[in-house]
Amino acid sequence: MLPLSTLTFFLSWRCSVACEHCGFTCGPGRRGKLSIQRALALIDEAHRREPTLRMIAYSGGEPFLFHDDLLTLMSAAFARGLAGGVVSNCSFAVSDDAVRARLAPLARLGLEELIVSLDEFHLAFVPLENIRRVAHFAMDNGVRLGVNVLALRGRGIRRAEAAAMLGIDAANPPPGGLWIQESSPLRTGRAQRAISPEEQILHPLASFANNPCQYVTRNMVVTPEERVFACCGFGDSSPRGPAALALVGDLRTSSFAECLNRAQGSLVFNIMAEYGPAALLALARNHDDSIELPEAFASNCDICGHISATAPVRKALSRALRALTAKIPDTPARTRAP
Template identity: 30%
Template sequence: MRLGIEITSRCNARCAHCSAACGPQRTATLGTDELCAVMDQAAALNTGQLEFALTGGEPFLDLAQLRALIAHGQALGAIVGCVSNGFWATSVSRGVEVLAPLAEAGLRLLGISSSRFHRAFVPAERVAHALQAARQCGLRTVLKQAVIEADLSSAPDADLSAAAVWADEVESFAVIGPGRSQGAVADHELIRPRGIPLGRCPSEDTMIAADGRVLACCSSGPVSELHTLGDIHTATLARALDRLRRDPVHQRLRAVGPASFLPAVVRAGHQDRLREGYVDTCDLCTHLASDPQLASVVRDSAHETHPERSPRGA
């Protein structure tokens, strides 16, 4: 089992492409005790390798909580990773000061997010410092780069390219959707090839959002109730995962993919709400889930196919 945990929606940055609209004014934060309880539940349910991916917002804003969660995951035998924008690495030595206690507590993987949007708040040199410090602390690193059309047509950013040499892996992915608000990232800036992606949901992950929702998705962006499986404040993780297993929408998303719902969209007369192209299956799935009329068609179509499965809204 791999469980993503969005510790907080608070962030030192307000990146335009952030679909979860994280920022300094956001206040949704989960407590250490309740998160440890959820991690215990995950460990009790898990039969294979357990992984916890700690994210935000910016989880490094509360180093004491982050270290406690890492140590708890380590005690449960889990592989623990986290994602940050690297703002704290004002120098390599400062980066080591921050990371060494986390590595000692059990942190194994560090993702550093950077893009033209991040660099409005975090200089590329801090990304390089964070990656170098992580290497000194024995952590495996991934440089996560969100890109738009301008990144494909312009020369590579020299500072970020210099930072990338310190990463064990570089993962580039296209920005999905309008970002933190409608129009924050213009449609023409998004990388959207024409056509419909036919793949199935690429992830088996579930995620705890900073407000306590359990999501059948690795993003807490605008996915509406369609991807919401429960809430850790009112129900157990086991109940949410059981809903994931029996819900016909998610069975189809993971078995054949979101494109399988498009015939029903056409029959309902909503084909004009679809776009001419999508980045990938995640982009298509997010669009279907975030548009109320399309989401309604998806839900109705799934339950018409499997009427014996969970009732709508269960």
């Protein structure tokens, strides 16, 4: 049974900026927001049901457009002993005073991790100094700092440059912790139009063998539409898009307990957690060797997107999983077709 360690709320698809790489097509014109009453109820239920839960995280969209909601939700989570995590584009960080006003109250409510982005897409809208202010607040206040670097072939910022640009001594990590991760954007949402396949930094499919997914079911997501996904790394947010493989339910028609049980009992997700999504491609190919697969992918998430978007792969995988479970006595029927 896969443990749930983080529950992430995508509070809204509304954002203060409209980056060209955005897989969710977030922007100032997007409307709709996750009900705060729903989020509070989920914090309570997840805390009661899952002893392994330790963090409630907030993303979007730009969470700091809803700062009062952040305070309310983090206060409720803190009262239950749960840490907080926030992903932000840092557009709010126009001064040191603005940073303190937004982040100091959250730090008192258990803020454990702040994740920012440093790349040409965000810098087209958000000054570097804003990102530096947030990064240094985190480091100075014992909050773990995460830096996502999105890179393309032949252009853009790379991981090796990020620390220097933010004024970070990567050789001496701050007390709260530090990670800097480089990846290539998935071609979903706006990125499908703005980024060509040739620009993506790809890696051979063989390099993803035995590369477990660290997030599936361990970090589940609730979207503004109250859909529940088994991971945080999906692109798009529609049931028919690249995220389809990770969709486990809709809170308008299913309970959170039902969604959680589907995720934790899924053979697909257990295989991904143990061996990685490339193992699903191998199962599909072993069942039907006529399937044509790309030679390279950008990431584990890219592989999941390919499975979701490719009917022959999904069909072969479903058949392979049914054949596999038929050989196991008394196996529950939890191999939902991807």
